[in-house]
Amino acid sequence: MMRLPPFRYIAPTSVSEAAKILKEEGPCAMLVAGGTDLLANMKRGQQTPEILISLSNIKSLHDVSNSSGLTLGAGLTLGSLLENDSIRDSHTGLWQAAGVVATPLLRNTATIGGNICLDTRCSYYNQNEDWRKAINNCLKKDGDTCWVATTSKTCRAVSSTDTAPALISLGARVRLVSADAERIVEMKDLYQDDGANYLQRHSNEVLTEVILEPLVGWRSTYWKLRRRGSFDFPILSVAAAVQTDGGGTIEDARIVLGAVSSLPLLSTEATEFLVGKKLDDDVIEETGHIMAKLAKPRGNTDLTPIWRKKMVPSFVNHALRELRGDDVRELRKRIAHQARG
Numbered sequence: 061m062m063r064l065p066p067f068r069y070i071a072p073t074s075v076s077e078a079a080k081i082l083k084e085e086g087p088c089a090m091l092v093a094g095g096t097d098l099l100a101n102m103k104r105g106q107q108t109p110e111i112l113i114s115l116s117n118i119k120s121l122h123d124v125s126n127s128s129g130l131t132l133g134a135g136l137t138l139g140s141l142l143e144n145d146s147i148r149d150s151h152t153g154l155w156q157a158a159g160v161v162a163t164p165l166l167r168n169t170a171t172i173g174g175n176i177c178l179d180t181r182c183s184y185y186n187q188n189e190d191w192r193k194a195i196n197n198c199l200k201k202d203g204d205t206c207w208v209a210t211t212s213k214t215c216r217a218v219s220s221t222d223t224a225p226a227l228i229s230l231g232a233r234v235r236l237v238s239a240d241a242e243r244i245v246e247m248k249d250l251y252q253d254d255g256a257n258y259l260q261r262h263s264n265e266v267l268t269e270v271i272l273e274p275l276v277g278w279r280s281t282y283w284k285l286r287r288r289g290s291f292d293f294p295i296l297s298v299a300a301a302v303q304t305d306g307g308g309t310i311e312d313a314r315i316v317l318g319a320v321s322s323l324p325l326l327s328t329e330a331t332e333f334l335v336g337k338k339l340d341d342d343v344i345e346e347t348g349h350i351m352a353k354l355a356k357p358r359g360n361t362d363l364t365p366i367w368r369k370k371m372v373p374s375f376v377n378h379a380l381r382e383l384r385g386d387d388v389r390e391l392r393k394r395i396a397h398q399a400r401g
């Protein structure tokens with residue numbers, strides 16, 4: 061059995077206190093929310109903080125406000141988002157994405173903030189310390205070679221968060237608070253193409269809330285590919301949101317691929333192609349091909365990269381057909397093994 065290494069545990073009751081501790085303690089301190097990812101990583105020695113600053117006693121991080129749009133505290137559990145009917149009705153893609161993270165037990169502990177900041181994953185990295193030492197470690201931690209792309213100077217570990225693609229498709233923003241300042245960042249700009257340094261978030265910042273606009277005339281959806289429907293991480297996901305006029309002509313669209321790169325991939329080409337068109341079969345098929353060009357899966361997660369790339373047009377097809385109004389409930393259950401929707 062793997063045990064947690066020793067660490068100091070601090071549980072502040074306000075964001076300002078948490079940010080102050082982060083500033084004072086520097087890189088040896090990390091925030092912990094539900095701990096469903098970080099604690100397992102600590103057991104495997106992937107992440108080695110000496111101090112954990114728990115966010116669970118900060119009441120403001122559990123607030124939901126739907127006065128104008130929707131503001132979600134970063135400490136809300138994914139399970140609690142699923143109980144919220146207004147999220148289901150107005151930001152369906154987020155609700156569907158939250159509903160397919162891990163298992164019910166984990167979703168009742170895992171938070172939306174933790175899911176957004178989730179560490180990238182790689183089959184050469186998500187191993188215990190002895191396993192990693194046996195291959196001389198890798199670029200992401202303690203080594204100097206990337207075993208997935210040996211000539212790469214950058215880690216190619218996979219962005220495996222389910223909610224981030226959905227939030228990007230919904231045009232969400234997040235508030236980041238440090239001891240000295242605060243800023244609002246668009247979710248599409250939060251991630252960078254480096255699996256070792258995958259967030260634009262500074263290490264002294266607390267992500268405090270997710271801000272979603274009211275989204276009049278928009279519909280959204282989330283489709284996830286994984287080996288086992290019961291709890292696996294995504295190996296491809298498609299988050300799609302479209303805004304249409306009364307006659308079904310697309311006024312705006314955002315389509316995002318998850319789990320096929322070190323960051324979620326928003327396609328500007330798909331948006332430009334879709335605006336002004338209706339979701340007929342030809343348009344849906346062509347959008348699938350546009351999205352497939354963007355996907356860069358590698359051999360560092362489950363199943364083969366070639367097959368995962370081949371699945372992109374099908375999953376874009378399912379998503380856009382659902383947004384068009386087709387009844388895809390049986391398909392969702394059969395292909396993606398997802399009961400929700």
Ligand SMILES: Cc1cc2nc3c(=O)[nH]c(=O)nc-3n(C[C@H](O)[C@H](O)[C@H](O)COP(=O)(O)OP(=O)(O)OC[C@H]3O[C@@H](n4cnc5c(N)ncnc54)[C@H](O)[C@@H]3O)c2cc1C
Nearest residue numbers: 093094095096097098162170171173174175177222267293
């Ligand atoms: C068996 C298993 C299956 C899983 N399957 C999935 C899956 O299918 N899809 C998926 O997306 N995830 C999956 N996960 C990973 C994880 O459970 C979720 O991503 C979860 O949402 C992480 O949230 P948390 O609150 O537990 O984060 P934590 O583990 O507490 O933290 C994760 C990271 O986020 C940082 N962090 C947390 N909150 C904040 C904040 N407010 N501000 C700044 N930084 C913060 C932490 O410092 C840490 O780096 C799985 C985990 C397990 C164990």
Ligand code: SF4
Nearest residue numbers: 182198206215216217
């Ligand atoms: S992609 Fe390369 S550097 Fe990154 S975790 Fe995997 S092997 Fe390590």
